[in-house]
Amino acid sequence: MKWKVTLSDLNFDQRERKMVDEVIENRWLTMGEIVERLEEEFAHFMGARHAITVSSGTAALHLAMRALNIKPPDQVIVPSLSFVASSNAILYVGAKPTFVDISGWNDFNLSCEDLEKKITNKTKAIVVVHYGGYLADMQEIKRIARKHKLFVIEDSAHAIGADLNSKMAGTLGEVGCFSFFSNKNLATGEGGMILTHNDRLARKLKLLRSHGMTSMTLNRHKGHTYTYDVVELGYNYRMTEISAALGILQLKKLHRANKKRKVLTELYVSNLKGIDGFSIPFRDYPRKSSYHLFPILLNKKVNRKKFMEFLKKERIQSSIHYPPIHKFSYYRKNLRGNQTKLPLTEYVGAHQVTLPLHPLLEKEDVIFVCDKIKKILPQVLR
Numbered sequence: 001m002k003w004k005v006t007l008s009d010l011n012f013d014q015r016e017r018k019m020v021d022e023v024i025e026n027r028w029l030t031m032g033e034i035v036e037r038l039e040e041e042f043a044h045f046m047g048a049r050h051a052i053t054v055s056s057g058t059a060a061l062h063l064a065m066r067a068l069n070i071k072p073p074d075q076v077i078v079p080s081l082s083f084v085a086s087s088n089a090i091l092y093v094g095a096k097p098t099f100v101d102i103s104g105w106n107d108f109n110l111s112c113e114d115l116e117k118k119i120t121n122k123t124k125a126i127v128v129v130h131y132g133g134y135l136a137d138m139q140e141i142k143r144i145a146r147k148h149k150l151f152v153i154e155d156s157a158h159a160i161g162a163d164l165n166s167k168m169a170g171t172l173g174e175v176g177c178f179s180f181f182s183n184k185n186l187a188t189g190e191g192g193m194i195l196t197h198n199d200r201l202a203r204k205l206k207l208l209r210s211h212g213m214t215s216m217t218l219n220r221h222k223g224h225t226y227t228y229d230v231v232e233l234g235y236n237y238r239m240t241e242i243s244a245a246l247g248i249l250q251l252k253k254l255h256r257a258n259k260k261r262k263v264l265t266e267l268y269v270s271n272l273k274g275i276d277g278f279s280i281p282f283r284d285y286p287r288k289s290s291y292h293l294f295p296i297l298l299n300k301k302v303n304r305k306k307f308m309e310f311l312k313k314e315r316i317q318s319s320i321h322y323p324p325i326h327k328f329s330y331y332r333k334n335l336r337g338n339q340t341k342l343p344l345t346e347y348v349g350a351h352q353v354t355l356p357l358h359p360l361l362e363k364e365d366v367i368f369v370c371d372k373i374k375k376i377l378p379q380v381l382r
């Protein structure tokens with residue numbers, strides 16, 4: 001299928017190509033000076049004390065759990081309306097995810113009311129996902145976390161560049177995790193970043209990222225040291241120099257790209273106004289979003305499968321964010337997902353559709369998509 005309008009696209013040009021060429025000419029591919037430069041620039045951009053690159057957003061979440069010493073029989077609260085990695089990371093360390101419902105049809109972020117109800121004496125942390133780049137209610141979440149002595153881990157995979165009163169998403173809890181997967185606002189193919197203000201956590205995260213080793217390959221390559229000790233059970237979650245080079249350029253483009261996403265989101269909203277059959281969440285959102293996704297929520301009377309098939313016929317790519325995690329077979333079998341009741345999450349999981357949004361989209365593309373939606377909707381009513 002050759003899409004006319006893709007869901008996402010790489011905001012790459014000759015500069016990325018040139019930078020990758022330079023890395024190859026340098027003849028050093030694994031974590032080195034370019035990775036360090038990305039970490040410095042990302043930390044500065046975000047206003048965080050430490051930025052630690054990793055190989056993916058999933059690795060970032062896993063290391064966050066390890067660094068905070070989350071282990072059995074701890075429980076961690078997480079929204080089910082997220083990518084499965086948000087919850088898998090909790091399982092990797094033998095802890096138990098407790099799923100929390102979303103706030104409502106206009107706000108797909110976690111409900112603070114449900115969050116407080118789900119806290120037990122085993123709860124150690126909350127994973128906050130900023131859905132689509134729209135920040136969850138961090139003030140209230142942090143108040144609850146302080147009251148119950150819980151860590152806050154921000155899964156900021158969608159929220160690169162979003163902020164709350166000039167403080168960036170990913171800097172508001174103990175640890176902030178980012179994904180640089182190909183469809184993200186900052187894309188390096190695979191890759192991720194962890195932010196923290198805490199020196200001790202940063203040291204531990206760096207050790208865990210590279211097998212708990214006390215010296216890096218680059219140090220040995222440069223002849224600074226010959227041997228090393230292993231002081232933690234770590235992993236190979238290192239980023240390559242090629243990914244870091246892409247990340248440096250993508251970071252430079254981020255502000256402008258997010259602004260374009262905002263303009264396109266507003267264009268969608270104004271062109272879809274007054275059409276019966278769906279609602280658009282996060283209206284009147286008061287803060288700076290990163291506009292990662294453009295989600296709509298179909299009414300019960302609209303057949304989603306048919307709606308998405310009609311879009312496909314028009315060569316418009318669409319997606320679903322998300323099939324709820326607790327409903328997946330693995331979670332049903334192993335975590336009694338069947339007995340978990342999250343009515344709002346389940347409704348959104350069954351009726352939500354994500355429309356194309358990325359900085360290479362033109363205004364005409366958005367208008368094209370809106371016109372097709374107006375045409376399609378009467379044909380897909382139940």
Ligand SMILES: Cc1ncc(COP(=O)(O)O)c(C=O)c1O
Nearest residue numbers: 056057058083085157179180181
């Ligand atoms: C909300 C969320 N969390 C975590 C991840 C995992 O990131 P990665 O794919 O880089 O491992 C993603 C990525 O798709 C995501 O969207």
